[in-house]
Amino acid sequence: xxxxxxxxxxxxxxxTNKKSLxxxxxxxxxxxxxxxxxAKKPPELMFVYSYEKLSINESVPxxxxxxxxxxxxxxxxxxxxxxxxxxxxxxxxxxxxxxxxTGELFFGEGSRLTVL
Amino acid sequence: xxxxxxMEGPVTLSEEAFLTINCTYTATGYPSLFxxxxxxGEGLQLxxxxxxxDDKGSNKGFEATYRKETTSFHLEKGSVQVSDSxxxxxxxxxxxxxxxxLTFGTGxxxxxxx
Numbered sequence: 001x002x003x004x005x006x007x008x009x010x011x012x013x014x015x016t017n018k019k020s021l022x023x024x025x026x027x028x029x030x031x032x033x034x035x036x037x038x039a040k041k042p043p044e045l046m047f048v049y050s051y052e053k054l055s056i057n058e059s060v061p062x063x064x065x066x067x068x069x070x071x072x073x074x075x076x077x078x079x080x081x082x083x084x085x086x087x088x089x090x091x092x093x094x095x096x097x098x099x100x101x102t103g104e105l106f107f108g109e110g111s112r113l114t115v116l
Numbered sequence: 117x118x119x120x121x122x123m124e125g126p127v128t129l130s131e132e133a134f135l136t137i138n139c140t141y142t143a144t145g146y147p148s149l150f151x152x153x154x155x156x157g158e159g160l161q162l163x164x165x166x167x168x169x170d171d172k173g174s175n176k177g178f179e180a181t182y183r184k185e186t187t188s189f190h191l192e193k194g195s196v197q198v199s200d201s202x203x204x205x206x207x208x209x210x211x212x213x214x215x216x217x218l219t220f221g222t223g224x225x226x227x228x229x230x
Contacts, residue, residue, distance in 0.1 A: 006159075031215040042205055042220035043160065055214030090159055094216045102167055103148035103209030103216045107160040 004108035006091050012114045015081060021111045023074040023091030030096030032074040033105065034066060037088040049074060051096060081115045088112050118143045122206045122221035129196055129228050137191040137224045139180075139206035147208040149173075149182050149189040150218070154203045163191075163204070196228045 035043035048056035164173030
């Protein structure tokens with residue numbers, strides 16, 4: 001199983017809503033990532049969890065709150081978002097830094113978020 | 117810091133034409149190099165990779181060789197198909213204390229016409 005599964009695929013929310021994006025992998029990877037991708041741009045790193053601990057936060061606004069309940073799951077909680085937060089949110093996973101690691105990331109299909 | 121420069125698009129080719137998308141990088145140490153492809157409305161898929169100098173990555177008719185002397189990882193395909201139409205991202209991976217940090221190029225959109 002070499003898949004990273006993201007739900008939902010599409011999400012529309014108002015600026016006062018609270019919603020969550022979910023990501024799951026069963027490849028035994030110990031690092032998981034959230035990226036944000038705007039149209040016609042490369043993905044931008046938001047957060048990295050390494051061995052279930054938050055290891056990188058790229059100065060992301062607090063209206064985005066990540067959570068890693070266990071080594072297979074990664075959530076991104078959304079609250080009081082702005083229209084400019086509309087984007088494709090990509091989850092990825094990789095081998096942990098203490099494991100045999102080729103540097104490769106495995107990406108999910110993404111969750112397309114629209115903030116009204 | 118690390119950086120990746122790839123040729124601007126969009127690139128429009130006729131089916132069966134030869135494809136080259138240039139990619140050069142700046143990095144400390146010896147990063148792994150990747151080409152990812154993104155089809156319309158989808159996430160990123162790894163197309164090919166190379167983990168050390170002179171390695172050649174290949175997949176689905178695409179090839180790229182890790183050239184340390186020219187710090188390049190150009191993507192080539194001898195005969196493109198309409199189904200190859202997508203955005204192609206060159207990337208390098210740096211291992212940090214927190215995980216693999218991918219640095220992407222800006223992406224090159226490829227359109228293949230009949």
